[in-house]
Amino acid sequence: MVAELSAQITAQIKQAAVMLKSAKSICVLTGAGVSAESGIPTFRDKQTGLWEKFRAEDLASPDAFARDPKLVWSWYQWRRQQVIDKKPNPAHLALAQWQELAAKSGLTFTLITQNVDDLHEQAGSCVHHLHGRLWQNRCNNCQKIVKQSPNPSNNAAQALSDELVNCNDCGGLLRPDIVWFGEALPEKEWQIAENAAADCDVFINIGTSSLVYPAAGLAQIARQHGAQVIEINPHPTPNTIVNVTIAAPAGRALPKLLKQISAL
Template identity: 65%
Template sequence: MVAELSAALIVEIDRTAALIASQTNICILTGAGISAESGIPTFRDKQTGLWENYRAEDLATPEAFVRDPKLVWSWYQWRRQLVHDKAPNPAHLALAEWQQNTNQRLTLITQNVDDLHEQAGSQVTHLHGHLWRNRCHQCTASYQEPDADKQSQLFDDKLLTCLHCKGYIRPDIVWFGEALPVEAWQIAEKAAAGCEVFISIGTSSLVYPAAGLAQLAKQNGAKIIEINTDPTPNTVVDITLTAKAGEVLPLLVELLLK
């Protein structure tokens, strides 16, 4: 792993580890880039197959679901099919190892809706919901199909109805135009405001409100670290590690847990 990294990047990782090791409260925000390293398509990726004529932004809205619930539900069943066999990559595993073995207060927040952090063993707060959970669009009650698991749900695009109000069942995901979950956002805000180091991994830090977390951390005196293959023009960032998270984090965490 180390041999594959440039000397300049290794120096920056050493500097980053020294900074993080001297602090107590760490807040980490992960985005689509970390899941992309496990083969999960991002929203920016072009749709494929039957969905190539649709834009994700036009399907992931409450208006789209009201207009054509079968279309939106079918798309999410297809997305579940795409990701069901994906596994945590070295970045997910490194974060889990760090969280499980550190004396620091480490809060992990994600914009992703997959469960790769959980599969790796992390405790994580989801800002945008959970791909593998369902709820009623009308009364918001959570929905668990009797005796159902991921495998049995993958290809079935039959609409489900709520046991309480007979409304249509939808994925428990935050769509465009919807508010973030109150409790999750409160956890994220508190962690960002109280941290000494804020680490942004695989996210552009340009999409609000999550993008505001780094600014909130900075306003409260935190150092901001970005790990991304395509760094964003963000003036609040103190250290940028331009590389894949799966290449950087294993070495960074190894240094931190020495």
């Protein structure tokens, strides 16, 4: 049996619900904490097995791919294998439901994620990816996008293969369509995120700190344009721009928050 949320957290949810009830435009940013509740290791988690001698940072850069493309490709195939059977948790489902309700009522609800998995899409959300997509590849030469299905039955063989893949158009090597260290965020997605943050009434950070840039700058943009800021994170970050902190896992807090908003 899941323990009830504390009186303090319940009060925080009610405070956030009141704030959100009158909002006409909502911008949500999700981070690793949301996917972690589905059992997906965070990027910063300690590597295991064959990869325990590597730092993730040393496997996620253009230099690393140029130096040893098979090593980098193998690591990402391993990462895909780790998430291939993972499913959306109550946080993903609540956000998808919220987005659907917003569309029906004429509210603006923009969902942005730092996560590279497809769990938001599996839950039914329309989401903008700031850090790329794990189930998508890009030619390192001509930049052609090659999508992969996240369906385990379609990907089982490829997920286990360490063999490098060449682009059908130019012959260049395919790489994961992920934003690596030293690379800029995708311009279109970042512009959408900036615009949504600037135009929202309420900005919500979920499962991510308000301190890591450039994504952390979105909350600051929102505050500069008069928005209220809510953080949902079991380990809140000390940040003066946050108006309401819900110190609970998103999978527990979001369904209750959505229910509270509907009850007002």
